[in-house]
Amino acid sequence: MGRIALSFGLIAVLFSACQHVEQTISSSKKDFSDAMTLTTQEWDSLFATYKEPTIKHRRFKHSDVSALVKKHGESGILQVENIGASAEGRSISELTYGNGSKKVMLWSQMHGDEPTATMALLDIFNFLEGKDDGADSVRNLLKDQLQIHFIPMLNPDGAEIYNRRNAQSVDLNRDARALQTVEGKILAARADAVKPSFGFNLHDQSIYYHVPKTKNPVTISVLAPAYNRERDVNETRGNAMKIIAGIQEMVQKYVPDAVAKYDDTHSPRGFGDNFQKWGASTVLIESGGLKGDVEKQEIRKINFVIILNALIQIAQGSFEQYDIAQYEDIPFNGSSLMHDVFIKNLEIGTSEVPLRTDIAIRRAENTSDRDFFVRGWVEDLGDLQESMGYDEVDGSDLHLVSGKTAPQSINSVSDLTADQAFDLLKQGYLAVRLQSGIAGEQLHQLPIQIFRQAQFYPTSRIDLGGTANFYIADSSNKLRYVVLNGYLIDLSKPLTQNFKNRVL
Template sequence: MYTRFKAHWIFLFLLACATSPSFSQTAYQKLPVEKLEQAYTTYKEPAITHRRFKHETIQPLIQKHGTDFKLEELGKSVDGRTITSMKWGQGQTKVMLWSQMHGNESTATMALFDLFNFLEGENDGHDEVRELLKSQLSLKFIPMINPDGAEAFKRRNSLDIDLNRDAISQISPEAVILKQARDDFEPEFGFNLHDQQIYYNVVNTPKQATISLLAPAYNYETDINEVRGRAMKTIAGMNELLQELIPGQVGKYDDAFEPRAFGDNIQKWGTSTILIESGGYLGDPEKQHIRKINFMIILNALNQIATRGYEQYTTEQYFAIPDNGFQLMDLIINEMQVKVKGEWYPLDIAIRRRETENPAGYYMSASVEDLGDMQVFFGFETLDATGLQYLEGKVFPTPFESVNELTEAKAVELLREGYLAVKVKNGEARQVHPLPILVLKTTEKYSSGWMTGSATNFFLAKEGKPRYAVVNGYLIDLENPKKQEIRNRIY
């Protein structure tokens, strides 16, 4: 009798635990896309409009959240810039999110400030989600781990160290700060927020990997334990939403173990770690659309964690996400004729443009990435150059006073006449300009060529007459020039 009575009360107790909000999370439901989009539109941080912002830009934005968030100065960078954490929520499940470990990878930092605004909102139709997150999660954010790198918009810190290869040696003060923050907080989940090159694609397809995801390995064998498995299941849920937002444009980042990396080691130290890599999206050079995607998937992932909704997904769904490739080029020219020792040879060339930072802004610098048979690569722009021959350009002999004397129409006119470059009397070296022609100030010549590593400045000619110009990797159709954003420099 006593045993049956005791068993009955144990059953009632367990039933109460199962139905009580303090013992069980609300059932997981993926947040509707339209609600996420509405939240982003409402709470997008207006002070950040482009991806090249600095430490000084975000300091007042951090301070304005000092009422609802607990702010803590964790330490200083090599150059003495403060690194601050922001804590929000009262739940038992701890989640830590850190961004801009690499100074020029700022997309997720923008999205975090949008998220901070959302978490402080009220009476907007999102209160139920907000209250769920607040009651179930304790969130710790560290935006801009590498403020010195952000200042110069470069990957490494002021010691020229890659912070994501300093998790063990702890040479950099920024690495010490991040490791200490994780150890003090002991999060169950971690979000490692990065950007990847725009040339990553969903392997063997022409689609950009706009977002790539990874549950980093914690050993060389890439084993799966409970900690890593949780991260994989959470990613599977994130991918479900992403396929609504950017179908076919999600990749799985390489999971080869890197013993020096923070993501791999934080996974090893017991935090289920999720890597988000923001790549490229057509027509979004400042990554504002990808910023929106980051906001949406991070908010939905926090909802997953708060409700333990990740448990409904499987590691098999994670492994079904296609791998990243690195097969994208800015421009591929197929069957271009080049002359070597009196003979013409048809070949494909693949061109990439790379950003170079400059006190006046940034400019693009293009070169031949590869040549020969380029059928395994995909171009943002592709030209069939069958019947067209490689032709060197000339320098217009009469100098202009300055670059301001030139218009886009005048530049195209000169290109049609076979001039690929002009000289100016006045102007600063490396000054950025938007003209589809080379501008020379400090030199009488310019670099050109079609072999690997060569600067890509040449014509494609039909019977000796220029039909297309390639100027610093930008393709200009001389019969039908199109408007495009060009970032050249004065040489």
């Protein structure tokens, strides 16, 4: 194809030659060659077709991925190689597609608790094995122009327990210089063997960054890492910046004003910085937050779209249409001023010592094998005018009210339905005692606190780092909201949230 400066919106040109053939093969399948621009609806259709159905949540294990890798190896379309083993002996695999002259490496989950891009890579593997769906010419383009090397789970030991670091408690993304870990050595060895011209370093980041000058969380964070302390821009880094400009343009179609840049201070220990130094135009993609997308399935789709689109633009050479200035225009991540719940100007004092102030609340995830529960706490209080939340309340005419424990206990978590729990909440009861039940950790999704101990203590006063279980009432003492374990619930609206709680 050569280095033709085409926008992805003109990808239809690549499809047009095979339009008639594909329509003849199957008139029932979606035809991606009949539009000058692939719309988000068309991308959504493509993603829905190839989304890996066995992976539905973030806390999947190495065994899940290795089974899928084995399946893809048996298809013969992706070439699978075992490139080594982790510190605890789990296999690390590389899947290769295409025989073109442009070499690309993508590695994901070098931090075990950052799995969003891994899910998207599994979806892309399914796409690469597809056929007769209107997108055969895309697969042929990638196959002919690129040689793509995927490492979908570099840190399987960390993934096993949903932990950032490897089994030796080392951060793999701080091991590019010393190469002290077996996993770091494997990645560096593959970089030396493949000598890629392009690299994609795929991560997740905190959901609490915001896009400056907006109240939006950063959904996708990007970076063309610096290869030296001076942050110089040579052709290699410049090409990464142009690819990112294309990524930013694509994300805009899904979530406007949701992209920011990661800090570009040079890290001599980081793999992205070193790949850039080794001559691979390297793009860092960090999956952040999106309201309502707790398991990051929408962000998974966005990853599928932007990674596949970037590969197409590399194959075409069409990333060169973008200007480095477009990358420079992307704002840096805003400070962590985003919270799960932000309550503005709430009265939380006493009649003797009144206090009307702002409250910021966050929820921490605690892993329980393949699931998790949360613990909500007060992150900050005081003058927080610059803060924001995924859920917000203006408390100017409202005040804090302490909750109560339901007078009747239950024998089992299954004794309560979500509707019954919600009815108790509306009556001012935010906790119920479990008389008996299964010993040990017990998770539930009910909108109420369930406890075993002799007494439950609702939040009667707001303390920094303290619990977040209280009501918010209006001037007539009517209960308007409840903050339950860090979740904000509007008592006047139907219950639509999903809760991740545990018996206390």
